[in-house]
Amino acid sequence: MARTKEFDPDAAVDKAMEMFWANGYAATTPQQLVEALGIGRGSLYNAFTSKRALYERALRRYYERETTRLLQVLDGPGPARERLRAALELLVAAAVDDRERRGCMVTNAAVELADRDEVIAHLVRRTFERQEAAFRSTIEEGQRDGDISADRDAAALAAFFLTTINGIQVLAKADPDPRRLSRLAETALSVL
Amino acid sequence: MARTKEFDPDAAVDKAMEMFWANGYAATTPQQLVEALGIGRGSLYNAFTSKRALYERALRRYYERETTRLLQVLDGPGPARERLRAALELLVAAAVDDRERRGCMVTNAAVELADRDEVIAHLVRRTFERQEAAFRSTIEEGQRDGDISADRDAAALAAFFLTTINGIQVLAKADPDPRRLSRLAETALSVL
DNA sequence: CGTTTTTTGTAACTAGAGTTCAAGAAAGGT
DNA sequence: ACCTTTCTTGAACTCTAGTTACAAAAAACG
Numbered sequence: 001m002a003r004t005k006e007f008d009p010d011a012a013v014d015k016a017m018e019m020f021w022a023n024g025y026a027a028t029t030p031q032q033l034v035e036a037l038g039i040g041r042g043s044l045y046n047a048f049t050s051k052r053a054l055y056e057r058a059l060r061r062y063y064e065r066e067t068t069r070l071l072q073v074l075d076g077p078g079p080a081r082e083r084l085r086a087a088l089e090l091l092v093a094a095a096v097d098d099r100e101r102r103g104c105m106v107t108n109a110a111v112e113l114a115d116r117d118e119v120i121a122h123l124v125r126r127t128f129e130r131q132e133a134a135f136r137s138t139i140e141e142g143q144r145d146g147d148i149s150a151d152r153d154a155a156a157l158a159a160f161f162l163t164t165i166n167g168i169q170v171l172a173k174a175d176p177d178p179r180r181l182s183r184l185a186e187t188a189l190s191v192l
Numbered sequence: 193m194a195r196t197k198e199f200d201p202d203a204a205v206d207k208a209m210e211m212f213w214a215n216g217y218a219a220t221t222p223q224q225l226v227e228a229l230g231i232g233r234g235s236l237y238n239a240f241t242s243k244r245a246l247y248e249r250a251l252r253r254y255y256e257r258e259t260t261r262l263l264q265v266l267d268g269p270g271p272a273r274e275r276l277r278a279a280l281e282l283l284v285a286a287a288v289d290d291r292e293r294r295g296c297m298v299t300n301a302a303v304e305l306a307d308r309d310e311v312i313a314h315l316v317r318r319t320f321e322r323q324e325a326a327f328r329s330t331i332e333e334g335q336r337d338g339d340i341s342a343d344r345d346a347a348a349l350a351a352f353f354l355t356t357i358n359g360i361q362v363l364a365k366a367d368p369d370p371r372r373l374s375r376l377a378e379t380a381l382s383v384l
Numbered sequence: 385c386g387t388t389t390t391t392t393g394t395a396a397c398t399a400g401a402g403t404t405c406a407a408g409a410a411a412g413g414t
Numbered sequence: 415a416c417c418t419t420t421c422t423t424g425a426a427c428t429c430t431a432g433t434t435a436c437a438a439a440a441a442a443c444g
Binding site for chain 2: 388389390391392393394395
Binding site: 023024026027100101102103107108110111112114115116121124125128152153156157159160162163164165166167168169170171173174175180183184186187188190191 | 215216218219292293294295299300302303304306307308313316317320344345348349351352354355356357358359360361362363365366367372375376378379380382383
């Protein structure tokens with residue numbers, strides 16, 4: 001039949017994801033991609049059609065791969081309140097460790113592209129909805145356990161937490177001060 | 193002596209600001225700028241040196257012109273709590289009315305450029321600090337008046353509000369649902 | 385009114401973006 | 415062994431970004 005691919009497309013998407021994540025969509029060039037993926041220009045376009053299409057795959061990969069840690073913490077064991085704290089602390093730690101300050105690729109995509117590209121916007125919304133749902137079920141669990149006051153609207157609180165984590169991503173881009181971000185997260189938790 | 197400019201540089205910066213605000217830095221081309229400002233390419237570069245330099249001026253203009261409404265509301269009359277609510281509602285209303293979903297140019301700059309451009313990052317931080325300071329003094333006023341519980345750390349609350357407004361900008365990029373944003377703001381206020 | 389100085393519009397230039405294509409090469413089926 | 419298919423490489427192509435050069439023109443001032 002046909003010749004086999006010499007590179008692993010999955011690994012290539014991972015590398016493209018790193019590129020787009022760090023530099024954004026518009027500021028990433030085919031040249032950089034070719035160098036980062038270690039393949040020829042032809043192979044790039046043969047395998048991925050266009051820069052735009054590759055970005056979309058990269059963002060989907062991010063959604064599957066990098067977005068789950070937060071969900072795992074929220075869906076994990078322990079008191080709801082503690083899980084919410086752990087989730088925010090996870091983000092703060094990630095932001096502080098992120099020396100390149102790439103932030104969250106979904107947040108970046110939301111700001112750079114969601115207003116002009118409906119497909120990207122849809123993907124962003126899907127990510128947000130999933131995170132919001134995880135916040136919400138954690139909060140509802142806490143309310144059932146009496147851990148969190150039951151007279152609050154769990155949906156509203158969940159949307160609020162979603163806002164908070166996106167706000168943290170933005171602040172960290174300009175000034176990733178650990179103490180400040182920690183206190184921030186602490187304050188957000190005091191809403192409960 | 194010398195010939196005078198035919199166009200108003202200030203007005204030109206305003207138009208450039210609109211462009212960069214709506215499209216971001218990388219996605220805005222000299223061609224678009226020339227058309228939007230209604231001047232020739234030569235005049236553009238004669239007056240503003242480079243795209244980068246013009247962007248910087250545009251962002252400074254935004255800082256001076258578009259960032260003040262929030263401060264005015266916060267520094268205005270009335271009970272502190274009401275001013276904080278009005279400030280958040282102002283942002284929500286602006287986001288909802290923003291049919292192009294340009295969001296906040298400073299938030300956009302933070303996400304697109306602050307991690308790679310120290311000058312932009314500095315400008316972003318300055319904006320954030322000013323907003324945070326306004327939140328803080330409003331909160332402290334509220335605490336003196338007994339309007340806001342005095343045992344909370346005003347600085348931490350101010351940083352928290354700053355996060356919230358940036359989070360709202362991000363969410364609104366993907367899904368500017370008025371009801372959701374309003375309830376969000378309401379929930380954030382319940383931290384007080 | 386003429387000199388000076390700056391502006392302006394147009395063309396030009398370089399570099400690179402984003403994509404395509406031709407020629408060959410590996411894999412497998414017959 | 416050959417044919418087909420799909421891969422790879424690298425050059426090539428078009429288009430535009432971002433900037434500069436230049437000649438003409440026009441305003442301010444003496």
